[in-house]
Amino acid sequence: MSEDSLRLVTIERTATGHFTATNARGGTIGFGTADGTEFTPVELLLAAIGGCTAADVDVATGRHVEPDAFTVTVSGHKATDEGGNRMTDLAVSFSVTFPDGPSGDRARAILPRAVAVSHDRLCTVSRTIEAGTPVAVSVEDA
Template sequence: MSENQNPTHSIELTREATNRYVARNAAGVEVTFGRGEDLMSPVELLLAAIAGCSSIDVDTVTSRSSEPTEFRVEASGSKVAEENGGSRLEDLNLSFNLSFPDDDGGRKAAGLVDRLVKLSHDKYCAVSRTVEHGTPVEFDTEVTTGGETTTTDQ
């Protein structure tokens, strides 16, 4: 499925304008996002990452038997305010809507979907598993003003 090795993943984010950013991976692939009518928000990107990770797991296996005639996944979550003034998502949900041809390959692929979704959730999708396990996020900063640099770890 999608995560078979222990590679280090990273992206570089750069600012294009106020509330507009580009994330770029080592291969040079870019995603523009931020806050604005023409942009996907960071929260929407998180939902897309969860849906995409599980979709890859399901699609990789089912498409060996049959090409889907429809492959649509809706990812949703509710943003909640916390007592400390912060916010987070809860009630995360993926809804898979798949269709396959009415032939032997299509029926075989359709018969695999529930098991593959469960395997993705329980074992293979590093994105949803990271969210569910609550992996800590560390921060460090380096800020330069007038040639003087300040570095901190948080």
């Protein structure tokens, strides 16, 4: 692995059930355990899936025309079984409209392929989930 391949976030507890994630560039996002309006970790996972593929599709279609509307909905069901908690039936749905005219026609024509290529090859988040990448967990001395 190269230094260029490393991605890193740091999570700090800010209060009971509330946390802030900070990326290497200094960006932050707050989240919590569902007792407020903050996103939960599962909702952040769904947002990451949708956001990753939305960015890929936006780049591909945006070369032709600015969309009139661009909404991605990501859903799934939380399940508990003998293996523990997990998400099942993950689904990503695109609702994108483009203006009339040749540029809009080109964007509409490539939209299905852009979505497929993102899912099959480009989106690091959903590709990682589908591959079932193991997660190593450790406890360090404080």
